[in-house]
Amino acid sequence: MSFSSCCLKTFTWGGTPTGKEVKLANNNSYVTGDNKDAAVLFIHDLFGWKYNNIRLLADHYAREANVTVYVPDFFGGWVVDWELVEQDRFDKIDLAGLLRDNSREIRGPEMEACAKALKSEHGFKRLGAIGFCYGGWAVCHLAHKRHEPKLVDAISMGHPSWLEKADVENLAVPVQILAPEIDPAFNQELKTFTFATLLKLNLPFDYVHYPGIVHGSLVRGSEKLAKEREAMASAKNSAVAWFKEHLH
Template sequence: MSVSSCCISGFTWQGTPTGRTDKLANNDVYIAGDNPDVAILFVADLFGWTFPNVRLLADHFAREVGATVYVPDFFGGEILSPELLAADKFDQLDLPNFLSRNGREPREPEIFESARALRQQLGYKKVGAVGYCYGGWASFRLGAKEHEAAPLVDCISIGHPSLLTKKDIDEIAVPAQILAPEIDPVYNAELKLHTFQTLQKVNVPFAYQHFPGVAHSCFIRGDENKPGERAAMVKGKNAAVAWLRQYLKDQ
């Protein structure tokens, strides 16, 4: 269970997010879309809820799935600087202390509370979870069997997860989509194999999609100027849209 330098590598995309900001539970949140019945809880990667790529992708999901997408701030207002990312100054990012404040145990309760708010306070009939890198473990936990009596989400879609454990995978109880880059020291071969084998045993609908030749972070921070990575970003986004539509709109 770890993160590595690949979790903070990549490139920002072009474009201007078109959503709005508000509150969800007690957290600041970016919101895209306006469907009153279908929501997506988007748990951002280590660059957080203000990262332009995250908001642009949320806008895509809102338009193409036909949902209201919520991207909460789960890092207490902290932001890992995109400027350091662009300048390749990864050594200036204090990841150990950042994760001590914003790791699994400190943040899981408010992630759960945000999902509950979508159903109980805002009245959404269908809720999906999306997570890349840091958001991967959180999405698995949102879909865990411990919530079966009152499900927090109806499906999950994740890409190149970090901080994920075999126990998280073992306990999934909702339809799960996994987008897996070939080159990924965090979501490694052992975890990939465990995912594929376990999801067959626990008898939930799942889709496991392998992306050859691309690395961890490609779906959210890939270099759109590299043909292979741009193709992976587009393919990954389209796969997630189709999955979310299937379980949030078409049933």
């Protein structure tokens, strides 16, 4: 099978995003898809809203789940040096500054404003949210039981970071967890707690385990490594199926 035909069935590595840039609430945002009733708010990871794979994933979700996908910038214009991340040279990145400038207190209200705008101003009847790494805690923030009416109708999170037990304990909507086996941010203790807590909350949930896969690979998995290629495609397909079930 050729590389191009494989990508058609999995994930389009190196492709060109098909959406456009707009404003959502007060945030710059990438948008793709044309469904007027169902939308997904995609909260990016460390790579930010302009990272090609993030936008290509958004295109896949829009096309395959029949939703309109928005990817707002929640880093205030800051963009990480993608080459440093891909080389795992995190010591060259100001992670302390990232934490300081993009805390829950700073970005949480922006995320809420974007979710509210999609339902109130744009008129979407159903809204999902998906987030990887940094976006993991964020989608839980949007799914918190304190929001009335609910901001989102279902969430999906992949290899979440900054996640706290209280985030899980206060979930109020169906949740999907895409969980690589090797993940210091979403470690075994937190995985076990999440699974047990969701059972107690009696929420619909989908837990997908990826043996041998490391944190980050569901967004920046390499097409050259079979296990990462398959895991990234599988995670994309799982998210598509989740949103098709809960947003239509």
